[in-house]
Amino acid sequence: MDISSTSGPLTTIEADWLIVGYGATDSSGELDSPLSDLDEALGGAVSRLVAAGDLTGKLSESHLLADVPGLAAGRLLLVGLGAPGKLTSRKLEKALVSATRRASKSAEVSAAIALPQLNSETISDTEAVSLAAVALQVGCVGQGLYRAKPGRHAFSAATVVSDVEGSAEAVARGSVLGQAMNLTRELVNRGAMEVYPETFADRATAAATECGLECEVLDENRLRDERMGSLMAVAQGSVRPPRVVVLKHNGGGEGAPALAIVGKGVTFDSGGLSLKSNEGMKSMKCDMAGAATMLGAMTAIAKLGLPVNVIGLAGLVENMPDGNSFKLGDVLTARNGKTIEVLNTDAEGRLVLADVLAYAVDLGAERLIDLATLTGACVVALGEEVTGTFSNCDDWSQAVGSAAKQAGELAWPMPMDDLFGDLIKSDVADIKNVGPRWGGAITAAKFLENFVDSTPWVHLDIAGPSFASNNKPHREGGGTGCMVRTLVAAAEGLA
Ligand code: BES
Ligand code: MN
Ligand code: ZN
Numbered sequence: 001m002d003i004s005s006t007s008g009p010l011t012t013i014e015a016d017w018l019i020v021g022y023g024a025t026d027s028s029g030e031l032d033s034p035l036s037d038l039d040e041a042l043g044g045a046v047s048r049l050v051a052a053g054d055l056t057g058k059l060s061e062s063h064l065l066a067d068v069p070g071l072a073a074g075r076l077l078l079v080g081l082g083a084p085g086k087l088t089s090r091k092l093e094k095a096l097v098s099a100t101r102r103a104s105k106s107a108e109v110s111a112a113i114a115l116p117q118l119n120s121e122t123i124s125d126t127e128a129v130s131l132a133a134v135a136l137q138v139g140c141v142g143q144g145l146y147r148a149k150p151g152r153h154a155f156s157a158a159t160v161v162s163d164v165e166g167s168a169e170a171v172a173r174g175s176v177l178g179q180a181m182n183l184t185r186e187l188v189n190r191g192a193m194e195v196y197p198e199t200f201a202d203r204a205t206a207a208a209t210e211c212g213l214e215c216e217v218l219d220e221n222r223l224r225d226e227r228m229g230s231l232m233a234v235a236q237g238s239v240r241p242p243r244v245v246v247l248k249h250n251g252g253g254e255g256a257p258a259l260a261i262v263g264k265g266v267t268f269d270s271g272g273l274s275l276k277s278n279e280g281m282k283s284m285k286c287d288m289a290g291a292a293t294m295l296g297a298m299t300a301i302a303k304l305g306l307p308v309n310v311i312g313l314a315g316l317v318e319n320m321p322d323g324n325s326f327k328l329g330d331v332l333t334a335r336n337g338k339t340i341e342v343l344n345t346d347a348e349g350r351l352v353l354a355d356v357l358a359y360a361v362d363l364g365a366e367r368l369i370d371l372a373t374l375t376g377a378c379v380v381a382l383g384e385e386v387t388g389t390f391s392n393c394d395d396w397s398q399a400v401g402s403a404a405k406q407a408g409e410l411a412w413p414m415p416m417d418d419l420f421g422d423l424i425k426s427d428v429a430d431i432k433n434v435g436p437r438w439g440g441a442i443t444a445a446k447f448l449e450n451f452v453d454s455t456p457w458v459h460l461d462i463a464g465p466s467f468a469s470n471n472k473p474h475r476e477g478g479g480t481g482c483m484v485r486t487l488v489a490a491a492e493g494l495a
Helices: 035-041 045-051 089-103 125-139 167-189 197-211 220-225 229-235 284-303 349-362 376-382 394-407 418-422 440-449 484-494
Strands: 003-006 017-022 062-066 075-080 110-114 157-161 214-218 243-250 259-269 309-319 331-333 339-341 368-372 387-391 411-413 457-461
Touching: 003 125, 003 167, 017 035, 017 089, 035 045, 062 089, 075 089, 089 110, 089 125, 110 125, 125 157, 125 167, 157 167, 167 197, 167 284, 167 484, 197 214, 197 243, 197 259, 197 284, 197 309, 220 229, 220 243, 229 309, 229 331, 229 349, 243 284, 259 284, 259 349, 259 484, 284 309, 284 368, 284 484, 309 349, 349 368, 349 440, 368 484, 376 387, 376 440, 387 394, 387 440, 394 411, 394 457, 394 484, 418 440, 440 457
Parallel strands: 003 157, 017 075, 017 110, 110 157, 259 309, 259 368, 368 457, 387 411
Antiparallel strands: 062 075, 214 243, 243 309, 331 339, 387 457
């Protein structure tokens, strides 16, 4: 779906839904533009609503007016944005996605979004325009992929109305970001009967061709040659052979990749012989969200033509119990030569990432970010909406933290003291793949640290925010596309 940008009086905008954001009206009852212009054209209809106390501008308050005389649009959906100046990108996103989700319930509907001047300290007007485009893309796509009657429909036409300078570029950028998030969401939302290592690799290859990324797929023979014994052990119990996808964006000319993005792509995590319960397993089609987030971000980085070299890697396996499964007590040798004692086959994500991180280091990456639905412990620590960040380098950790802030996504740094590393020492091998119960998100990160050498590295545990268990007015359940925008902002920071 393309999104266009336009300016001009709101009364002339032709769309089935015209979504207009407005700030809280002050005690004087004076309206800010664009509401004041609309009010004039509509013979005072808006100020009468204000006078009646129906329109206060409270955040996410909404008011639908249909068939308004004097208005070219079929419906006017007024969306409150709260106190002017206090708006944040997260609040704006909530309000706008609520509106676009509401408008996209029927097919063949067109939508336009207009925003007031924000005067916010935390979000610029061009960022807001960009966010409107994101909302148009993301809000009209749902998780009802397999329903006879889908719950949401792409808009037949989508427009952002703005006279802010640079709004055409901002709309284009938001549109690219929204589409990248939707690619991530779709891959997460599809079942494991469809998305397994080979089909994920095919999809990545197709996406790469479409946006001009170099793409290489390593099959099981190549993975053996590359000594990825840790990753291959996890795949052993599945009829689906493993794959590693390597994507390259060469925007920075000659030279080493400034950044490698590594994603955990466990296309289904049954737990293996350390089998999960039904409750624990039912959402485990989402365990490739790290890889899907990497892929979404790489397509956006390519489409935006960022002047920096970035590589993206996905470690793709299915974790299943079988006569051929890897077992407790097995000792694996990872690509970098370290040996790992397996004491829980459900701590498989770190085994996959170990080899792919080491491979990224060998490809010469100057900085690393990995993303993984790695631990339930991280969800216990930070809840369902905050990404845990873990790092071996304060500067790089802060850079990724500010990228998240800029992208309007929530991330929080966790401690990485050596005492946590001591908890995964093994009596028979260099390390074991699981520590004691407490601090489980951190011992998992300390495990990964063994495979990044001295490269500045940030691990993002997205077990909570990458997958939502229910629908909310402001976001669909299922894959969320979280951290796609943070990755793009982090890459931009290196450009
Ligand atoms: N994929 C899971 C983590 C997960 C849990 C993701 C909930 C999303 C939602 C991971 O492979 C796993 O099973 N982790 C174990 C680690 C434990 C065995 C040390 C966990 O969190 O219980
Ligand atoms: Mn697991
Ligand atoms: Zn897992």
